[in-house]
Amino acid sequence: MAGRRDHATLQTIASEIGVTPSTVSRVLNSASDSSARRWASADTIRRVRESAAAHGYSPDPQAVGLRTRRSNLIGVVVPRLQDYVLATIYEGIDEAARGEGFATLVTNSLDDPKKHELVVETLLSRRVEGLILGDAHIDGTYLDTVAERGVKFVLVSRRARDFISVTCDDHLGGRLVAEHLLATGRSNIAILAGEPYASTGIDRTQGAVDALRAAGVDVSADLVVHGPFDVQGGRQATERILSRHPLPDAIFATNDFAAIGAMGALRDRGITIPDDVALVGYNDTALAAALPVPLTTVRSPMHEIGRRGLALLLAMLRDEPVESQRLTPTLVIRESTGTGRRAPAPAPVTVRDESVPQRRDARGVCHTLAACLDPPG
Amino acid sequence: MAGRRDHATLQTIASEIGVTPSTVSRVLNSASDSSARRWASADTIRRVRESAAAHGYSPDPQAVGLRTRRSNLIGVVVPRLQDYVLATIYEGIDEAARGEGFATLVTNSLDDPKKHELVVETLLSRRVEGLILGDAHIDGTYLDTVAERGVKFVLVSRRARDFISVTCDDHLGGRLVAEHLLATGRSNIAILAGEPYASTGIDRTQGAVDALRAAGVDVSADLVVHGPFDVQGGRQATERILSRHPLPDAIFATNDFAAIGAMGALRDRGITIPDDVALVGYNDTALAAALPVPLTTVRSPMHEIGRRGLALLLAMLRDEPVESQRLTPTLVIRESTGTGRRAPAPAPVTVRDESVPQRRDARGVCHTLAACLDPPG
DNA sequence: CTGAAAGCGCTTACAG
DNA sequence: CTGAAAGCGCTTACAG
Numbered sequence A, B: 001m002a003g004r005r006d007h008a009t010l011q012t013i014a015s016e017i018g019v020t021p022s023t024v025s026r027v028l029n030s031a032s033d034s035s036a037r038r039w040a041s042a043d044t045i046r047r048v049r050e051s052a053a054a055h056g057y058s059p060d061p062q063a064v065g066l067r068t069r070r071s072n073l074i075g076v077v078v079p080r081l082q083d084y085v086l087a088t089i090y091e092g093i094d095e096a097a098r099g100e101g102f103a104t105l106v107t108n109s110l111d112d113p114k115k116h117e118l119v120v121e122t123l124l125s126r127r128v129e130g131l132i133l134g135d136a137h138i139d140g141t142y143l144d145t146v147a148e149r150g151v152k153f154v155l156v157s158r159r160a161r162d163f164i165s166v167t168c169d170d171h172l173g174g175r176l177v178a179e180h181l182l183a184t185g186r187s188n189i190a191i192l193a194g195e196p197y198a199s200t201g202i203d204r205t206q207g208a209v210d211a212l213r214a215a216g217v218d219v220s221a222d223l224v225v226h227g228p229f230d231v232q233g234g235r236q237a238t239e240r241i242l243s244r245h246p247l248p249d250a251i252f253a254t255n256d257f258a259a260i261g262a263m264g265a266l267r268d269r270g271i272t273i274p275d276d277v278a279l280v281g282y283n284d285t286a287l288a289a290a291l292p293v294p295l296t297t298v299r300s301p302m303h304e305i306g307r308r309g310l311a312l313l314l315a316m317l318r319d320e321p322v323e324s325q326r327l328t329p330t331l332v333i334r335e336s337t338g339t340g341r342r343a344p345a346p347a348p349v350t351v352r353d354e355s356v357p358q359r360r361d362a363r364g365v366c367h368t369l370a371a372c373l374d375p376p377g
Numbered sequence C, D: 001c002t003g004a005a006a007g008c009g010c011t012t013a014c015a016g
Helices: A010-017 A021-028 A042-055 A061-068 A084-099 A113-125 A142-148 A170-183 A199-214 A231-244 A256-268 A302-317 A369-373 B010-017 B021-028 B042-055 B061-068 B084-099 B113-125 B142-148 B170-183 B199-214 B231-244 B256-268 B302-317 B369-373
Strands: A073-078 A103-108 A130-133 A153-156 A165-168 A189-194 A224-226 A250-253 A278-280 A297-299 A325-327 A330-332 B073-078 B103-108 B130-133 B153-156 B165-168 B189-194 B224-226 B250-253 B278-280 B297-299 B325-327 B330-332
Touching (some): A010 A021, A010 A042, A021 A042, A061 B061, A073 A084, A073 A113, A084 A103, A084 A302, A084 B103, A103 A113, A103 B084, A113 A142, A130 A302, A142 A153, A165 A170, A165 A199, A165 A302, A170 A250, A170 A278, A189 A199, A189 A231, A189 A256, A199 A224, A231 A250, A231 A256, A250 A256, A256 A278, B010 B021, B073 B084, B084 B302, B103 B113, B113 B142, B153 B302, B170 B250, B170 B278, B170 B297, B170 B330, B189 B199, B199 B224, B199 B250, B231 B250, B231 B256, B256 B278, B302 B325
Parallel strands (some): A073 A103, A130 A153, A165 A325, A189 A224, A250 A278, B073 B103, B073 B130, B153 B165, B165 B325
């Protein structure tokens, strides 16, 4: 008798108060007493509700699902739940799902396409109504099969091809970082670009490269290093850079955890932040502000990405037209790019007019290079 | 038509090959062809399997569940999935569940008893067969109600009362830390004890206090500070200690993230690790080794706790007798308690015979104070 | 306002 | 070896 305890059924209530299950069902499925009056007398309604409450009745989701052909289940696939960023996005998804009467089933894919396919099949065999995928590879052809089968899904965090997605504007995020570094006098910048298949790292890197190029600064291709989005990956990528090149002005880790790994590698060589090299992370995780050297980073609305992903998927399930969403990141400046301990930053050599004051917003953030170069209002 | 695509049913296959759904069901539910021979001819078996494969048939879990009165669903409640430790434990749970044909439904309770009750009700209304709870409060009376209802559950990570649990031996972990600190010459120790309702922090603290007391060292009660098990909590607890007391010899943060917070607070005051103060964390998360100052910490088998929790619950569901399990932690010594930069540690003043060499294992870990005090083999 | 009936997809005695 | 039937708990036309 594995585990299932006794739950009251419609029949329990029906026979207790002397009506049929049909009536009980209709009353319990009515939003309000007044709408229930279409189906039952005031007295019946009261007695149904009382009995249901007394028994702690809740409809059997398996029976409801079988009858209505719906599961109220959403499948979620993430690279790894251990990753703070994905865990936070998932929290957003689950919270929103709960609010809409859905439950979610999550699984790790470890960014392995084979495992991804496997877990998607498992999810589908559980009859999830749709999928939210946080592990898309930018050219992921394996998404085609699931799309062709008519499965509805939305991507979160990472975009891929033309599939519907909710992302942060990672290109903008990269630009904000590069412009901040330029504004503080750095132009020789190494980038920890993350996995080559993740649009997050790709776009953040490209955004930075584009902004630098717009300022006349070229990023050396071998200062752009790929690797896992975690502490270990950041450490190794940084070690690779340090072993082959003279120390750059700044390191842009496209992930906070990679930035922490970079800190470790830098410290091993006695290199201090920000005096010897500036360091920037990405995501503004809970750690960033509390690190020994507080980390300049880009805040991305992780929780909101999850919430919106769920909302978008539900819209798709209702066959409403939907469009991809791109949320806005904000730069958060802390000591790791600190100007406090450093000689006043010279303007980047490539800027044409050094006399032009930089334009910054109220938080001291210089939002676009163009704005920085424009003469003030 | 929200989302559900067409799935082949037993009827699809049955009519295709000219048998009844009963036969198809029996064949498909047979483990092997030979056992299926009890139910069908070799030819029928072959044709059923072929047709099922061609259609990508998978049984509808709602129908199966309705009929068999089982959901193959396990509910999991954690304080917060954003927490690396709980996320890792959950990965262990889900992995094991998957292997046993179960799926899991996770939710955060944020350690709020009200929310806990709410999410448990939601899980139960989804007809989970049992629960794994990672958010138990040590005297949590609210577990009684669920127990009285006959719901089977096991606790993971934290123990409470006499409920079945899978934990790490936190008392031992605390002892290992204290003995290591004593062995490196520290005896004035502050403890970031975590939330007062979590057995993890309580036991780790008690283990340390007991070991110190056994060495004749008393821990001042106001050097034991409670607070959240996260970066922010660790930072605040440390600030409280620093503002009210002279600097202790060592800080034992009963959680790695709290230790990172402590690092931040120490750095703000220009206090260096390990020269001015030693710092110890707990859990050996991926961060510990890669931090600017690599963190001495205690490794706890988080993933294994999850796996075993699931195994224990399944045993309970089969009405097998089960007992709580307590897994063994190991001390991992790194620079944050480093001896390299520090004058050779004097033996703690309270140790009776200073001439007795300390006994250590191959990894340089002194496992029990008793062992340390015994003369070598 | 209420009931009787069908049926979602499955499993499993009961017959043969 | 195979089928016909019942029934898990629900919802929802169809009748009245």
